[in-house]
Amino acid sequence: MFSIFLSIVIGLAFTWWYKNYTQPKGFPNGPTLALPFIGHGYKLGSNIVESYHKFRGKYGDIFGLFLGPSRVVVLNDFDSIQESGFHDDFLDRPSFLPGMKGTLSDGGEPGVIFSKGKQWSEQRRFALRTLRDFGFGKQKMEEVIDEQVNQLCSVLESKHGQPMSVFGVFNTSVVNALWTITTGQGVSANDPKIQRITQLMNEFDESSASPWILVALLFPTIESILSKMGLWHLQFKTAMLEIRKICKRPILEHEETFDPNNLRDFIDAHIQKQREPDSGISFQGNDGKLNLQIVTEDLFGAGSVTVSMTLTWAMLFLANRPDIQTKIKKELKEITGGNRIPTNSERQNMPFTEATIHEIQRLANIVPNSVPREASKDTHFKGYFIPKGTQIVPNIGEVLMDPKYFSNPQKFNPSRFIDENGRFVPSPYVIPFGLGKRRCLGETLARVELFKFFTGIMDHFTIERPNKELLNEDRSPFSSNRPNPFKVCFVTRS
Numbered sequence: 001m002f003s004i005f006l007s008i009v010i011g012l013a014f015t016w017w018y019k020n021y022t023q024p025k026g027f028p029n030g031p032t033l034a035l036p037f038i039g040h041g042y043k044l045g046s047n048i049v050e051s052y053h054k055f056r057g058k059y060g061d062i063f064g065l066f067l068g069p070s071r072v073v074v075l076n077d078f079d080s081i082q083e084s085g086f087h088d089d090f091l092d093r094p095s096f097l098p099g100m101k102g103t104l105s106d107g108g109e110p111g112v113i114f115s116k117g118k119q120w121s122e123q124r125r126f127a128l129r130t131l132r133d134f135g136f137g138k139q140k141m142e143e144v145i146d147e148q149v150n151q152l153c154s155v156l157e158s159k160h161g162q163p164m165s166v167f168g169v170f171n172t173s174v175v176n177a178l179w180t181i182t183t184g185q186g187v188s189a190n191d192p193k194i195q196r197i198t199q200l201m202n203e204f205d206e207s208s209a210s211p212w213i214l215v216a217l218l219f220p221t222i223e224s225i226l227s228k229m230g231l232w233h234l235q236f237k238t239a240m241l242e243i244r245k246i247c248k249r250p251i252l253e254h255e256e257t258f259d260p261n262n263l264r265d266f267i268d269a270h271i272q273k274q275r276e277p278d279s280g281i282s283f284q285g286n287d288g289k290l291n292l293q294i295v296t297e298d299l300f301g302a303g304s305v306t307v308s309m310t311l312t313w314a315m316l317f318l319a320n321r322p323d324i325q326t327k328i329k330k331e332l333k334e335i336t337g338g339n340r341i342p343t344n345s346e347r348q349n350m351p352f353t354e355a356t357i358h359e360i361q362r363l364a365n366i367v368p369n370s371v372p373r374e375a376s377k378d379t380h381f382k383g384y385f386i387p388k389g390t391q392i393v394p395n396i397g398e399v400l401m402d403p404k405y406f407s408n409p410q411k412f413n414p415s416r417f418i419d420e421n422g423r424f425v426p427s428p429y430v431i432p433f434g435l436g437k438r439r440c441l442g443e444t445l446a447r448v449e450l451f452k453f454f455t456g457i458m459d460h461f462t463i464e465r466p467n468k469e470l471l472n473e474d475r476s477p478f479s480s481n482r483p484n485p486f487k488v489c490f491v492t493r494s
Ligand code: HEM
Pocket: 085, 112, 113, 114, 124, 178, 298, 299, 300, 302, 303, 304, 306, 307, 310, 366, 367, 370, 371, 372, 432, 433, 434, 435, 436, 437, 438, 439, 440, 441, 442, 443, 445, 446
């Protein structure tokens, strides 16, 4: 009797496993034997970037695996990343946003980063246009950023060339600029709410390196039960919820003081849109309010650590290469006389500086696995069968480091983007902002910020190493987007 019962239990368990943890016919190759709940987690090392690189060597440019219970396809070559980026069946995102799952009237998630369908396309179009149009209101985008660059340089100057860590140093300036652009409000260098957002962003970034984050994303139910019972406290979730509260305040203030004849900033533009009767479903009623709240939060979430971490890598690369600093300073002097931040339109006359920023973005590779997409229906792609609900990972880091496109890809070499006439020629394979219809929405802003902060710092300082030894440029073993801790000295021009 017992043996029959046992056989039934084993049979049912096997059927469940077979149904949920084996790949369908035609699915891309990948590691074998996915275990219940953890999938192929046991085959991944602590560094997912390296593990994917090894899998690519073994299974090819497109491979499949289970991350926890989620079926995942990882794309590693330029062509498949580009094609998938424009594929209409791969436009959705998996549901990752804490506390926001199914909160919209159509059951979707609000905002831009994690939203889907019409809600996403309307909010994205609006945000792109409004950020592009920026310059409306009293302060133009460039002025806002220049002010932050100058404030940052004063802070760095006050360190008198002493060795200092730059982790977190750029965050305040970047968040300040974002705050002014979205809320229209100027902020002082030590504004407590910005300090708090910066601190939370740092915590968020540090905790996003934790393996617990993966557990929370893969098993939201377990995560939610544990945190409700007070047994588990996810720093990143707390940080997001507090940032949500901070972003809510200016929205309420804007609603109270809204004047349709005087649109001051991003938030006002959104409120105006919410009040237009034919503005689209994502701007109507409660959906409209929720979308404004989460889009604002998205801009802070996606726009702060990305820019400041790229600048952190920039300081590391440049401290190790005084010759490159000399060339940039020479170019700067020719364009500006060496005593102001160049305008964005002047960058076209600064080919070596452009090439250096391009190379910094390639090697910094700060979003190596991009942001995952999700197949919205069963589909065929490049000869493979991809079932509905499969997560699609555009592994852009593999393209940025591909020897097919970049000779000696590990080497920092801006000159690879300079042609024989001294002109800057960007590579189509430098894709730090992703590709396709969900490509980074803040790319234009990010490019201006990187250019201004980078040239502003170069104009004021020489970046030196505390001693003669070269700084280590390896990636931190704890996080795929940051270098190991290091210190540099910001030495002012004599
Ligand atoms: C160096 C800086 C940055 C890098 C490397 C970066 C990179 C990325 C990448 C790889 C994606 C995913 C694209 C895809 O799914 O194909 C993304 C999406 C996004 N980024 Fe950025 N980003 C940066 C700065 C910014 C800034 C400054 C903002 C806004 C202020 C921003 C807002 C967004 C948003 C809203 C999305 C989601 C777009 C969508 O789902 O439609 N990013 N970014």
